[in-house]
Amino acid sequence: MKWEPIYNIVFRYLFCRCIIRLSTPSRLIPEMTLFRCSVCPRHNTQSIIFRDYSELALPSHDDPYFDKFGGYNSFWALLHRDLPNIFGHLCGPQAITSNQLDHGYMDLARIEKKDEDAVRRMLKDYQFEVTEHLVNLGVDLPPDRTAKFAEEKAERQSVKQIWGELVSDQMRTEMRDSPMFKELKEIDEGNWHGIPHWIIED
Secondary structure: OOOOOOOOEEEEEOOOOOEEEEOOOOOOOOOEEEEEOOOOOOOOOOOOOOOOHHHHOOOHHHOHHHHHHOOHHHHHHHHHHHOHHHHHHOOHHHHOOHHHHHHHHHHHHHHHHHOOOHHHHHHHHHHHHHHHHHHHOOOOOOHHHHHHHHHHHHHHHOOOOOHHHHOOHHHHHHHHOOHHHHHHHHHHOOOOOOOOOOOOOO
8 A cells, every 4th residue: 555645736737727736536635736837738739638637537528626717628719719829739620520519609608698807807817827937947937927927916916825835945946855745857858658647667
């Protein structure tokens, strides 16, 4: 038997939100989502393919993470309608069928009919998460976008601190040196052997 602390850290690609790596499966606590600005092997225009944990997880259509966007199809419809550059960057036309996209638009319409500001909030949250990660990576962004992000971050900090802000520098260093992050690096570099870390080999 292999014992690990019960936690539920899920690394996801920043733009498409597919799963890169899972902790030892646990449904006892909510997912703690961490983003990586990495190329997804399923959603990229560079024909890059490698193994990650996505094939071990739920199919994307059944992934409860996308419930906050109204479902997987509506998530892609949101990108198609409001963030076409990201949709194209994710190889959108190949990633989702026109039929799925049509259903996604219908889902968005139903959400907006029930709460006309709901989709705007989804989009705002997604854009904030993307911008925050890019800022943390030191990416140069247009001044107006940087200023808008700083203003929004100040507003959000008074509501809820994000997990990353609760972790000390020492803990961050320890995490970077942990088997979890070493395996994550192997996945990013396309060198992962495809065996989940919770599998014990004879």
